[in-house]
Amino acid sequence: MTKKSKKSRKSRNDSFFERVYEVVKCIPEGRVTTYGAIARFTGSPQSSRMVGWAMNASHHCPGQVPAHRVVNRQGILTGKNHFRHPDLMQELLESEGIQVDNDRIVNFNRVFWDPYKELI
DNA sequence: ACGTTGACCTATA
DNA sequence: GTATAGGCCAACG
Numbered sequence: 001m002t003k004k005s006k007k008s009r010k011s012r013n014d015s016f017f018e019r020v021y022e023v024v025k026c027i028p029e030g031r032v033t034t035y036g037a038i039a040r041f042t043g044s045p046q047s048s049r050m051v052g053w054a055m056n057a058s059h060h061c062p063g064q065v066p067a068h069r070v071v072n073r074q075g076i077l078t079g080k081n082h083f084r085h086p087d088l089m090q091e092l093l094e095s096e097g098i099q100v101d102n103d104r105i106v107n108f109n110r111v112f113w114d115p116y117k118e119l120i
Numbered sequence: 121a122c123g124t125t126g127a128c129c130t131a132t133a
Numbered sequence: 134g135t136a137t138a139g140g141c142c143a144a145c146g
Contacts, residue, residue, distance in 0.1 A: 016142070035128050039141085045129085047141045052127035057144090072128060079127030125145080133137080 016042060017054040021062055023115050024055075027069045030097045031113035032105060034073050041115040056082060068092040075108030 019042045027033055035048040044050070051070070058065035059082075068089040072078045080089035080103065090100045099106035 036130095039128080044141065046139090048128040049126060049140090050128090050142050053143060055127060067127080070127085073130095077127090082127055123146090126143090129140090131138085133135105 016044070016047070016050055017057065019043075020051050020054040021058060021065050023119065024058070024065050024067065024070055025063075026115070026119055027066055027113055028118075030111060031118075032069045032071055032075070032093070032098065032108070032111050033113045033115065034071060034075075036073055037115060038070070041119075052079060055079060059083070066092075069096075069113075071105060071108075075105035075112075077103045077105075 020038055023033075023038050023041055035051040036045070038051045039045060039048040042051075055065070055067040055070060058067050067079065068077075068083070070079070077089045077093075077100065080086050083089050090103065093100050093105065098111050105111060
């Protein structure tokens with residue numbers, strides 16, 4: 001099993017998504033990150049859309065991926081609408097000690113978790 | 121196979 | 134602050 005078993009090697013193992021999951025899973029409690037930071041860390045600074053797309057699949061297939069810890073640049077819970085319950089995202093964040101006001105994270109700069117500085 | 125959409129980011133007006 | 138444009142890659146019709 002080596003040559004043409006699965007054809008492309010980047011089918012389901014070394015996908016762009018896998019990298020995203022790895023980073024997101026490394027996010028500690030009480031911390032959040034942005035799509036852009038992840039996209040940048042994965043190697044594509046402008047592929048932030050794919051990060052969101054990965055999250056969409058994350059709660060459908062893979063293990064526990066704290067997608068609720070991933071927000072946009074403004075610290076707004078953009079993807080809360082895609083959760084099982086729109087308010088679930090805020091609930092989880094508040095449960096971890098993150099204050100959320102009007103779908104926006106309070107002191108976003110403080111809870112921001114940068115993979116470049118923390119991870120590595 | 122092609123075109124559109126998607127949980128975004130940055131820049132310009 | 135809102136609106137428009139470009140970009141990236143993957144999934145869906």
